[in-house]
Amino acid sequence: MNNPAVICHKVDKTFQQGELAVHALSGVDLEIASGGFVCLSGPSGSGKTTLLNMIGGLDRPSGGEITVADLRIDRMRMSELAELRLHHIGFVFQAYNLIPVLNARENVEFVMQLQGVAAAKRHALAMDILEEVGLKGMEERRPGELSGGQQQRVAVARAIVSKPALILADEPTANLDSATAEKLMQQMRDLNTHIGTTFVISTHDKLVMSYAKRLIKLHDGKIVDDIAQQ
Amino acid sequence: MTNTTTLLAWRNIWRHPRRTLLTIAAMVFADVLLIFMLGLQLGQYRMMIDNSLAIFTGQMQVQADGYNDEPYMYRTIPAADALAEDIRARTQLEAVATRGYGFALVSSETRTLGAQISGVDPQFEPRVSTLPGLIKQGRYLDGKADNEIVIGSTLARNLRIEPGDELTILGSGRDGSMAATVTPVVGIYESGNRDMDRMMLSMPLDTFRDVFSMGDTAHSIVIGGERERADRIATGAQAALADKDSLVLLDWETLMPGLKQAIQADFTSAWFMYAVLIILVAFGMLNTMLMSVLERTHEFGILLALGVGHGKLGRMIVTESAVLATTGMLIGILIGAVVVGYYLVNGFTYPGMEAMGERFNIPSVLRPEVSLRSLLPGPLAVFLATMLASLYPILHMRKLRPTEALQAV
Numbered sequence: 099m100n101n102p103a104v105i106c107h108k109v110d111k112t113f114q115q116g117e118l119a120v121h122a123l124s125g126v127d128l129e130i131a132s133g134g135f136v137c138l139s140g141p142s143g144s145g146k147t148t149l150l151n152m153i154g155g156l157d158r159p160s161g162g163e164i165t166v167a168d169l170r171i172d173r174m175r176m177s178e179l180a181e182l183r184l185h186h187i188g189f190v191f192q193a194y195n196l197i198p199v200l201n202a203r204e205n206v207e208f209v210m211q212l213q214g215v216a217a218a219k220r221h222a223l224a225m226d227i228l229e230e231v232g233l234k235g236m237e238e239r240r241p242g243e244l245s246g247g248q249q250q251r252v253a254v255a256r257a258i259v260s261k262p263a264l265i266l267a268d269e270p271t272a273n274l275d276s277a278t279a280e281k282l283m284q285q286m287r288d289l290n291t292h293i294g295t296t297f298v299i300s301t302h303d304k305l306v307m308s309y310a311k312r313l314i315k316l317h318d319g320k321i322v323d324d325i326a327q328q
Numbered sequence: 329m330t331n332t333t334t335l336l337a338w339r340n341i342w343r344h345p346r347r348t349l350l351t352i353a354a355m356v357f358a359d360v361l362l363i364f365m366l367g368l369q370l371g372q373y374r375m376m377i378d379n380s381l382a383i384f385t386g387q388m389q390v391q392a393d394g395y396n397d398e399p400y401m402y403r404t405i406p407a408a409d410a411l412a413e414d415i416r417a418r419t420q421l422e423a424v425a426t427r428g429y430g431f432a433l434v435s436s437e438t439r440t441l442g443a444q445i446s447g448v449d450p451q452f453e454p455r456v457s458t459l460p461g462l463i464k465q466g467r468y469l470d471g472k473a474d475n476e477i478v479i480g481s482t483l484a485r486n487l488r489i490e491p492g493d494e495l496t497i498l499g500s501g502r503d504g505s506m507a508a509t510v511t512p513v514v515g516i517y518e519s520g521n522r523d524m525d526r527m528m529l530s531m532p533l534d535t536f537r538d539v540f541s542m543g544d545t546a547h548s549i550v551i552g553g554e555r556e557r558a559d560r561i562a563t564g565a566q567a568a569l570a571d572k573d574s575l576v577l578l579d580w581e582t583l584m585p586g587l588k589q590a591i592q593a594d595f596t597s598a599w600f601m602y603a604v605l606i607i608l609v610a611f612g613m614l615n616t617m618l619m620s621v622l623e624r625t626h627e628f629g630i631l632l633a634l635g636v637g638h639g640k641l642g643r644m645i646v647t648e649s650a651v652l653a654t655t656g657m658l659i660g661i662l663i664g665a666v667v668v669g670y671y672l673v674n675g676f677t678y679p680g681m682e683a684m685g686e687r688f689n690i691p692s693v694l695r696p697e698v699s700l701r702s703l704l705p706g707p708l709a710v711f712l713a714t715m716l717a718s719l720y721p722i723l724h725m726r727k728l729r730p731t732e733a734l735q736a737v
């Protein structure tokens with residue numbers, strides 16, 4: 099079958115806070131199959147965000163190896179990482195995901211524009227996906243004119259529209275009511291089922307966890323539990 | 329591809345319209361000020377040159393080779409009047425006058441002083457020199473009488489003479505013989521030029537030639553005319569000198585090296601002031617750009633996470649600065665041109681200028697120069713300085729790590 103989407107091998111991350119060394123991740127070994135739908139849970143400060151950042155190439159591990167899309171990203175240069183993110187990885191953060199000076203449609207089109215997708219095509223794709231996430235009629239609104247949940251849906255639309263192989267979401271439902279959260283999760287799972295997009299989602303939210311095919315628990319920067327769900 | 333950054337840059341510029349407009353306004357103000365000051369300064373230099381040359385020197389002169397450096401009396405122009413006539417014909421310019429210069433002791437009843445004597449052609453001299461119009465007592469040489477002189481005001485005071493008095497002139501002629509005459513003073517001039525008022529007196533060229541044994545020679549042929557036409561006039565004059573190896577045509581910069589140096593020195597000190605103004609504007613721009621970059625740190629984090637490279641972010645910021653700087657420059661040049669254009673038409677004057685102008689027979693209003701060299705250097709310097717200033721935020725941004733940026737709010 100396919101190679102794993104993500105491989106972490108003995109990944110360490112230490113933050114220096116003055117005199118103090120904070121071990122955000124210590125010896126994380128993890129393999130995520132392509133097409134996986136993985137949830138990272140764990141108490142605040144357990145290292146969820148740090149791990150997602152490492153996998154997404156937003157930060158470098160202090161030790162260990164990380165392979166994404168068969169590439170050793172811990173060895174890649176900043177510009178190469180940016181290219182990788184542009185073409186293979188979609189991000190959804192907890193909040194303030196959008197570029198404030200661009201409207202919803204432009205935010206969704208932004209990545210496609212960077213990828214060089216023709217204007218007419220990306221316009222059509224953006225309109226479709228916004229309709230799909232329930233934002234029809236709000237395409238021309240700036241982020242400031244959208245509610246937190248609506249903004250979050252635009253962010254998800256932007257992450258999924260160019261169909262990246264891997265989507266990393268850091269507490270995507272933290273600011274959403276449960277109905278909105280549920281809808282968002284369904285959309286993500288549809289994408290996972292139909293296209294095989296790999297999802298890694300960090301969360302405190304039981305609802306999100308219930309969608310996961312695999313639930314990984316972190317504590318003090320270590321994996322303490324790894325459960326497969328149906 | 330680049331559209332993405334261009335669009336973002338454009339939107340970002342209008343994110344804080346007031347800040348953007350204030351920044352542009354500062355640039356425009358500096359541009360207009362620089363254009364106005366530089367235009368006025370260049371206009372003033374032009375006037376200075378024109379006035380200095382108009383008093384006595386003319387735009388250019390024909391002399392015997394070497395006379396300008398070492399004015400020996402024997403370094404003369406042979407058949408000078410014929411040559412002057414030839415130059416008039418070739419240049420189609422009436423403002424061509426023949427002169428002789430000598431040095432002599434002049435005595436009044438009570439005093440004796442050294443003085444520079446110039447022999448001038450009363451018919452053509454008023455066309456190359458404003459001195460005839462600067463007589464403040466008596467009259468200028470009228471060409472009717474051979475034996476008369478006009479004299480500088482300081483010299484007249486030092487000799488204690490007035491129009492109607494006689495002066496005894498004693499010197500040596502071109503051939504080394506003794507030159508002596510007694511001449512009545514018919515007028516006293518005040519040129520405003522210290523040396524000329526203190527040292528010089530003028531007599532008709534024919535008399536000068538008799539007294540100083542000059543024959544039909546002269547020491548210089550002064551050519552006037554407008555400075556804008558100087559090149560064409562010089563070509564004509566040069567043609568008249570084609571077969572005369574011992575004669576040279578000298579431009580005003582050679583004739584009055586001090587004037588050019590004075591202008592250059594003044595210009596250098598003015599640039600220092602301009603530089604300060606430009607640096608101030610650049611710091612304003614630096615501040616604007618730095619603020620707009622710092623407040624967008626989180627946004628840059630998102631852009632980096634989406635796969636926008638640092639290079640592209642840098643280009644976006646450069647685009648923002650470039651749009652601001654270019655807009656400021658264009659508006660600045662436009663308004664600057666209108667302002668100096670207005671003063672070019674209406675003249676610029678400050679208190680006291682009119683009185684001075686009347687006294688020294690010079691224009692009483694200043695007209696700024698409106699040209700590429702007055703309109704462009706200031707705005708271009710402001711443009712370059714602001715672009716340079718925007719490099720600092722880019723350097724700051726280059727070191728930004730995505731996670732760090734995302735944590736910023």
Ligand SMILES: Nc1ncnc2c1ncn2[C@@H]1O[C@H](COP(=O)(O)OP(=O)(O)OP(=O)(O)O)[C@@H](O)[C@H]1O
Pocket residue numbers: 113114115120121122140141142143144145146147148149
């Ligand atoms: N830039 C940083 N500098 C210093 N320490 C950091 C930094 N980022 C994270 N940490 C520390 O690393 C540890 C893991 O942080 P991380 O943000 O990954 O936790 P988390 O599981 O995402 O928590 P939360 O559920 O609150 O989002 C924490 O102890 C945190 O204080």
Ligand SMILES: [Mg+2]
Pocket residue numbers: 146147148268
């Ligand atoms: Mg976190």
